[in-house]
Amino acid sequence: MKRVSQFSLLALALGLSTSVLAADMAKTLSYSHLLQQNGVAIDTRMSAFYNGWPQSANGPQGHEPMALNLSASWLSSMSDEQLAAWAQQHKLKKETALALYGSDKDNQAVADRLEKIGYTQISRLSDALQQPNRLQKLPHFEQLVYPQWLHDLQKSKSVEAKPTGDWKVFEAGWGAPKLYLLSHIPGAGYIDTNEVESEPLWNKVSDEQLKAMLAKHGIRHDTTVILYGRDVYAAARVAQIMLYAGVKDVRLLDGGWKTWSDSGLPVERGTAAKVKPEPDFGVTIPAQPQLMLDMEQARGLLNRKDASLVSIRSWPEFIGTTSGYSYIKPKGDIAGARWGHAGSDSTHMEDFHNPDGTMRSADDIAEMWKSWNITPEQHVAFYCGTGWRASETFMYARAMGWQNVAVYDGGWYEWSANPKNPVATGDRKPE
Template identity: 55%
Template sequence: MKHAIRLLAASASLLLWCSFSAQAGELAPLSLQEAKAQGAIIVDTRPSHFYQGWPMEGESQGGHVPGAVSLSADWKYDDEQWPQALRDKGLDARKPVAIYGSERGLAEVARMLRMRGFHQLYELKDWQEAKRDHLVRWQQLVYPQWLADLQAGKPVVAAPKGDWKLFEVDWGAPKAFLISHIPGADYIDTNRLEQEPLWNKVSDADLEALLLENGIRHDTTVVLYGRNTMAAARAAHLLMYAGVKDVRLLDGGIEAWFIAHLRTKTGLPHQYEPVKSFGAKIPVHPEYLTSTEQAKALLKQPDGELVSIRTWDEFIGETSGYSYIEPKGDIPGAKWGHGGVDSQSMSDFHNPDGTMKPSSEILAMWQQWQIAPQDQTAFYCGTGWRASEAFFYAWLMDWKRISVYDGGWYEWSSDPKNPTITGVRKPSEA
């Protein structure tokens, strides 16, 4: 019986492989030069970490063909999401499309595009020899298999130069952590990073105490992940403010680990050995944090941008976004930097699997509101989590003059002397 089951499973796998092969084989080949001559849209079907910059096994370079858009074969869009996804990626069924990646990826993306009226589909043949583009700091946005290999002691690209530590970050007691977490992870409660009444950063002394307690020096590589990437990004920003030189985020958080079917563990957090000295005076990067007074000054600065990382309904004053924040509206002169579906979401910045969107798509959102890389930019939200994720993505793109306005809408709106605004605004009115 077991033998028969194995034969059936093998036959099914063979049929599936043949199906993918047949679908991929239907695509006519197209060279990169021909694709450019025909004005073809180039599509990368691989997992997003390869697109962002991580090299595949056996490659000397990572990243994507210049100008290519990312449409991973692993992503799932529903019918309502497809039109916006196609717009974000500039995909037009009237134009030729050249796709590249694995055989399975080619077949799956070709199938998805055909279902949406794309018929001029080609396979890009010489993409592996092409010069690649990549996210500037792609090494700081790690993916599950890289982390698993690092834990296993295997050689990895962009390995930490010295001591490294792994932390899950979340609010409150580690209830979900106890049930399932990445092996070897310690736990950081965001209550140790921020404090009431406004949930702003704790004092520098308290921040340093937390770092020392967890064995973190300025030269420790710290890998962070969360059930929600915003929490990990909040920690990442404050560690960078303190002066930790090598801070990395697990792209897609623990959900990406689950999707990769990697081993998890139950039980208490790992306890790292405390250290006596951080090795640098905190903060090493005070410029990464903006106060309310600095935010007001920024609004008067010709190249200053105060960027609201909130939902559209929060930005126009339909909701405050939080049960504990009563005032609705936003800061006059601020620009809308997008957010997600609610105050617990950054979906405007994420692929369907929760990983970071290509920088070109994030830049396109910000460019609509004249938010430019060269400007002095402070990101804010309600209390700092969403703003920290936007900050980290801008830093990955090598924006030089960025910070988080820590107080955000909560602190701004708590003072009745501060002006507020509601209603729909256009970029030109910001």
């Protein structure tokens, strides 16, 4: 008869799962031993810490080399089928040695779910985050802030990558601030995207209008602006245009309003506080004109090995099954453009998001782009239908440290309006 320890009997009596018992006796692997086994490290922390934000003052920053990020906080949003698809996407075989690191609670939650879908070689990474010189992080992780960081900043606590001068928080959205009035981040102002783009093509407004908008909201070139939106790409659209204008430090709340709401941090309702206008922006607009391309500049990137004009549109839009918009009739895409992925339709960006809506790992994004010959040393310009999705990917590429990136503002709407412009339709592959 198999002997059962008193601890095991007690645990069973209390209704604890066998996986909890297994966790109590879990194997540990050092990083070097994991590599010898061709195993994979999995970071179970939230993506902000994986990207480079320290969890504590002077704490380690970043993640173990080649580690995957599977945050325990995502699990409630992932079915077993979605988790299996994540594992398959990352080429994890059932016999692959997996070493988890993060808090004990998070490691256990992730281990339980991985065991449930058939992964059995699960250990704890014994020396995780103990060698700072080997850790990897986003070159500009500070451009994607997370809720607790922003809350601490608002409370005047010491934070990593603190703005050097004046800073302001804004919610960005299209039209009247209906949802903002009901609930928003305390102290946040509101920017209507109609203040930065206009019909007929929903391109950027004139530089003079930009200057007036920035003055109205009390923004100078040296003001740190932190933006969030109910839709991340609305905030990204405003952020990218502000960078073009010359605001030096523009940051996004990674995952947008949802991450703040899910965090349980304070909210407020009502109208924004009155802002003192700042008529002196401090530099000539645009201070960074290279960040926004016109149609001829975009055309100049086509069919080059050292450049990519990148379509951030859904696959059905890219191949011409749909235009993606009720107000854009032509279908297809720019001939010679490379597909940069997007999401299921013109209003989604799943290909770039973790289950909680935060930015997917830089390695995943870079690999996705590399498959279409889009690489960081190129001159890369993103476009979509009218600029929102392209702006979101621009902000991610910028955080990833890509040096020469821009947005083709006119996008498919402008390109398709000229019958002389070459258009491609139908299924196609990378060059």
